[in-house]
Amino acid sequence: MPIHGKLEGGFEAKSSADKFWGALRNWYTFFTEAFPNVYKAVEIVSGDGKAVGSVFRVSLSEDSPFAKSIREKIEAVDDAKRTVILDVAGIDGNLFDIYKKYVLHISVTPKGDGSEVKIAVEYENPTEKYPEPIGIIDVELEGLQDLDAYLQSK
Numbered sequence: 001m002p003i004h005g006k007l008e009g010g011f012e013a014k015s016s017a018d019k020f021w022g023a024l025r026n027w028y029t030f031f032t033e034a035f036p037n038v039y040k041a042v043e044i045v046s047g048d049g050k051a052v053g054s055v056f057r058v059s060l061s062e063d064s065p066f067a068k069s070i071r072e073k074i075e076a077v078d079d080a081k082r083t084v085i086l087d088v089a090g091i092d093g094n095l096f097d098i099y100k101k102y103v104l105h106i107s108v109t110p111k112g113d114g115s116e117v118k119i120a121v122e123y124e125n126p127t128e129k130y131p132e133p134i135g136i137i138d139v140e141l142e143g144l145q146d147l148d149a150y151l152q153s154k
Contacts, residue, residue: 003125004101007137010118013108013148017115021082021108023151028056034150037061038143045071052077075103082108100124102133104140117144 013020023030028042028049040059047054056072076085088102101124109116121137 003128003132004123005125005132006120006122007132007134008118008120009137009141010116011141011145011148012111013115013117013145014113015115015148015151016113017082017108017110019151020115020117020148021079023147024084024106024108025050025079027147035143035146037063047074050074050077102136106144117148119144 015023028044031039031042038061040061041057042059043057045055045057049056052074054074058070058072060068060070062068070088073087074084075087077083084106086104086106088104101122103122105118105120105122107118109118119137119140121133121140123133125132
């Protein structure tokens with residue numbers, strides 16, 4: 001019997017909502033330089049990289065415990081509300097092989113001089129024997145916190 005679930009998390013970023021959101025919308029242009037120990041390559045497979053339906057092929061570090069490469073597709077985006085939904089359906093290797101569905105929701109809201117970043121992961125495990133992706137959501141949060149730190153250093 002498949003297991004469906006949703007995990008949520010978030011943090012307060014020091015970067016302004018506009019700065020953080022702008023970086024998220026252009027992540028594919030600088031993540032390989034900003035985080036070379038994680039991202040080997042990012043390629044736009046279809047679309048312009050910003051519009052709904054755009055698809056990315058991301059090659060990850062050999063050291064990644066979760067996957068070696070992923071395919072992300074923009075399912076929905078609202079620049080005014082600073083929200084994006086990514087379907088991380090095409091995944092090669094390791095832990096991600098067990099999830100039939102993995103959809104990442106990210107929102108960025110102004111908060112004082114910084115912003116509040118919230119994420120949610122909707123997932124589906126094909127059987128009960130596989131765990132919730134708790135460790136994966138922690139990695140997603142850590143990556144976004146690293147992005148905030150990178151933006152603060154610029």
